[in-house]
Amino acid sequence: MTAKHRPTDIRLHQQSRVLELVYTDGETHRLGCEFLRVHSPSAEVTGHGPGQEVLQVDKEDVNITGIEPVGHYGIKLVFSDGHDTGIYDWNYLYHLGAHQDQLWEKYLERLAAAGHQRKG
DSSP, X not given: OOGGGSOSEEXXXXXXXXXXXXXXXXXXXXXXXXXXXXXXXXXXXXXXXTTOOOXXXXXXXXXXXXXXXXXXXXXXXXXXXXXXXXEEEHHHHHHHHHXXXXXXXXXXXXXXXXXXXXXX
16 A cells, blocks of 8 residues: 555545545545445445445435544445445545546446436
8 A cells, every 4th residue: 555545634525425535645536425335345245256246226315424444544434324344445445536437337337237227
């Protein structure tokens, strides 16, 4: 992990449901709570091996209700739907921010393939 990948500031905007990460070089990533929830690194979402991912649906209104530090390497996010088992390490959070558009498109494609449509 490089120092670049560890945010210097983390701000939760609950009203707009956005987690903002600010990095030393001034780079900022704004990640929606729904995006973070459906990309949780927990086994409940990722499964226990390749091909075992569990598509998360109906998470449009989810919010983050708590942020807990995990050592010096990441945070645990507590979501309003009760999900709290994913540990988001600094590299993973940076990856989500750097590839947000592509990851979101892929998620929407998976939803459509499953016959599910986002509300709103």
